[in-house]
Amino acid sequence: MRYDDSIQRVLTLIEQSEYMPTLEDMAQVAHLSKFHFLRIFKKQMGITPEQYVRMRRLVQASLQLRLTKRPILVIALEAEFQSQAAFTRAFKHQFALTPKQYRQHFTVLLQKERKIMTTITGWLLSGSNPADYAITLDHKIVHGGMRSAKLYSITATNETFATLMQQCKATNYLNKRIRLSAFVKAENVSSFAGLWMRIDNAQGEVLQFDNMYERPITGTMDWNYYSIVLDVPNHATAISFGILLQGTGIVWMDGIKFEEVDDNVPTTAVDLVGEINEAPQNLDFEQ
Structure with missing residues (x-):
């Protein structure tokens, strides 16, 4: 539960x-x-x-x-x-x-960071139209510690999206259940925002995925806790994760955790295959 x-x-x-x-x-x-x-x-x-x-x-x-x-x-x-x-x-x-x-x-x-702040170490800005968005460290809006990560739109539309993300090898997490969690704050998100995580194999095929599409962060929301839980199959090679912003608005992310959990914690994975019939159906198109 x-x-x-x-x-x-x-x-x-x-x-x-x-x-x-x-x-x-x-x-x-x-x-x-x-x-x-x-x-x-x-x-x-x-x-x-x-x-x-x-x-x-x-x-x-x-x-x-x-x-x-x-x-x-x-x-x-x-x-x-x-x-x-x-x-x-x-x-x-x-x-x-x-x-x-x-x-x-x-x-x-x-004073030092004002001179050198152009990127966030270990993270990159990606998506369909990353040039329409920007990232920075925020010292004024934080959940814990001294900084949060901020992803915000500049010239975006509701059809574009960007993500602040990173990728790591799956080697240390094979056959484990992993939870990505973070505190997120949102302001004027026009379409949706959410944490996301994806597990890929060596061929680039998606094995497990969740981007909170069915439980989106929208509008203006104060700091709150969100999580994604996925299983890492033994043939996985890469884990990608981050925060996604589609459309206009601002999201802040802080207090990120990436940890192994036991099987009592249910997964949030999206069904990538969907329901499969037990046998062929309606072969004569009469139904």
Whole structure:
């Protein structure tokens, strides 16, 4: 059974709430018991709901440190920490720097990246009309850490698409079930956007595929969690994955994970063959 929809509803509640929702509120939105919700959330997200909310508060605080000169104490209190000392301890645990060090480090880093930012290491822009789109690193809109990847339209139409993607060998993942997951935020997506992953063999034939076409990201959506799960056959040679934007708009991607999961996690693969009849039918065209 897939719980993505339940978790997505909870993450939307957290993003839209000024204060941390109660466990009862989150379980109710997820349509699960409190015990079941806690177990599912931690299994899928890797942390508890309380830890997730604290991480998001710290990320929002980090943006204030980067983009403003507001006092650290004010930022700490707005993030619902009782003192600057408590905020500093939590912040250093999350970012490995104190708030003051982080602010200084980011100022220098941003000055350097403004001079050299033209591509994203390890990723490439592809698609039907990549020249109609652009990619960049975004320091102002992030889900965790210091950067997110941004893919946006320039001169695109609803018939064109582009993808921020990469490819790796399938060797280390043969006969395994793999989950690609990420947090995605969207703005004014006219057609659709989504994560995608494809498994190919040596002849370039598609063995497994999913691009979230049947569960698209459209319009304007706040940060939320999405995943794709595919099996890697023993004759696979390449795995391609990324985020797709068809039409106009902007998508951000952050917190990407590429990991092996067990068989209890259902696949999201598209049926590439379709339903096959057991025997030939209607050979005389009389039906």
